[in-house]
Amino acid sequence: xxxxxxxxxxxxxxxxxxxxxxxxxxxxxxxxxxxxxxxxxxxxxxxxxxxxxxxxxxxxxxxxxxxxxxxxxxxxxxxxxxxxxxxxxxxxxxxxxxxxxxxxxxxxxxxxxxxxxxxxxxxxxxxxxxxxxxxxxxxxxxxxxxxxxxxxxxxxxxxxxxxxxxxxxxxxxxxxxxxxxxxxxxxxxxxxxxxxxxxxxxxxxxxxxxxxxxxxxxxxxxxxxxxxxxxxxxxxxxx
Amino acid sequence: xxxxxxxxxxxxxxxxxxxxxxxxxxxxxxxxxxxxxxxxxxxxxxxxxxxxxxxxxxxxxxxxxxxxxxxxxxxxxxxxxxxxxxxxxxxxxxxxxxxxxxxxxxxxxxx
Numbered sequence: 536x537x538x539x540x541x542x543x544x545x546x547x548x549x550x551x552x553x554x555x556x557x558x559x560x561x562x563x564x565x566x567x568x569x570x571x572x573x574x575x576x577x578x579x580x581x582x583x584x585x586x587x588x589x590x591x592x593x594x595x596x597x598x599x600x601x602x603x604x605x606x607x608x609x610x611x612x613x614x615x616x617x618x619x620x621x622x623x624x625x626x627x628x629x630x631x632x633x634x635x636x637x638x639x640x641x642x643x644x645x646x647x648x649x650x651x652x653x654x655x656x657x658x659x660x661x662x663x664x665x666x667x668x669x670x671x672x673x674x675x676x677x678x679x680x681x682x683x684x685x686x687x688x689x690x691x692x693x694x695x696x697x698x699x700x701x702x703x704x705x706x707x708x709x710x711x712x713x714x715x716x717x718x719x720x721x722x723x724x725x726x727x728x729x730x731x732x733x734x735x736x737x738x739x740x741x742x743x744x745x746x747x748x749x750x751x752x753x754x755x756x757x758x759x760x761x762x763x764x765x766x767x768x769x770x771x772x773x774x
Numbered sequence: 775x776x777x778x779x780x781x782x783x784x785x786x787x788x789x790x791x792x793x794x795x796x797x798x799x800x801x802x803x804x805x806x807x808x809x810x811x812x813x814x815x816x817x818x819x820x821x822x823x824x825x826x827x828x829x830x831x832x833x834x835x836x837x838x839x840x841x842x843x844x845x846x847x848x849x850x851x852x853x854x855x856x857x858x859x860x861x862x863x864x865x866x867x868x869x870x871x872x873x874x875x876x877x878x879x880x881x882x883x884x885x
Contacts, residue, residue, distance in 0.1 A: 558837075562837045592847070606841035606844070613842075619832055622828035637879040695845065697860070699845075712872055723879045732868065742833075
């Protein structure tokens with residue numbers, strides 16, 4: 536019996552089906568918990584699902600490569616989902632025109648603060664240069680951030696970790712913090728979250744409110760462009 | 775739904791191709807998003823199936839970040855020694871970015 540179970544496990548653990556299904560099951564569980572707690576930010580479904588899956592992979596001694604063979608089907612949908620961000624944006628085009636100046640100025644100021652604050656605070660805390668360089672593009676979506684990091688001499692794989700940590704952080708604290716400092720407008724709220732914490736922040740913004748989500752997605756797209764242009768220009772002054 | 779999915783993938787494909795061809799510092803999907811937005815503006819209306827599919831995907835955008843998030847385990851050891859300072863930096867920088875962006879926009883909008 537024991538060997539039979541083992542044989543089935545050995546077979547299944549190498550197929551994409553197991554880890555794809557596991558990703559969806561764990562996410563369902565995490566999302567259920569998130570709903571049950573009235574969408575309490577600390578029960579963020581990305582955070583919970585990642586922790587649970589890391590635990591499962593460690594316990595079953597499964598490599599990330601094996602896991603990703605299944606999970607890649609979910610990962611792939613990030614592309615079309617990013618394109619889909621055009622839809623909520625279109626639905627709020629009136630508000631978008633009304634806010635054009637606030638968006639333009641907020642974008643440039645926010646982008647500079649995201650880069651400069653990370654590098655200067657990190658340097659003050661004694662973090663090494665290579666981590667500082669990997670830290671600079673942390674507020675933008677992963678593929679862009681990794682590209683920037685490589686260009687300026689950081690470690691792209693480390694940047695990926697920092698980007699995801701930043702995203703989860705923005706998703707968890709973003710809304711509560713912004714409301715606490717007196718930001719009420721949903722589009723401003725969403726834009727600030729998307730600028731600081733890209734797609735993971737945007738995912739959280741959509742769960743809160745469609746308008747916040749629309750502006751968060753916009754900020755993510757715009758900040759990717761601005762950061763890619765700014766980081767190589769200003770990094771020489773900082774590190 | 776299949777038609778809507780096809781539309782989204784076509785826009786992504788065009789976005790990726792253009793980014794490659796022109797060597798732009800933007801991800802292909804972001805370019806695709808800009809294109810789709812412009813198309814919708816020019817067209818002046820939003821097909822129902824595209825709206826349903828897009829909103830359905832975006833409601834569960836969180837799920838799509840899980841595989842990349844799990845990837846953190848592979849590289850987490852790089853920051854091992856300095857992790858507390860790195861986390862502190864990320865927290866402070868995120869709060870500062872949120873606050874300055876929010877206040878700046880509020881200020882400009884209020885004029």
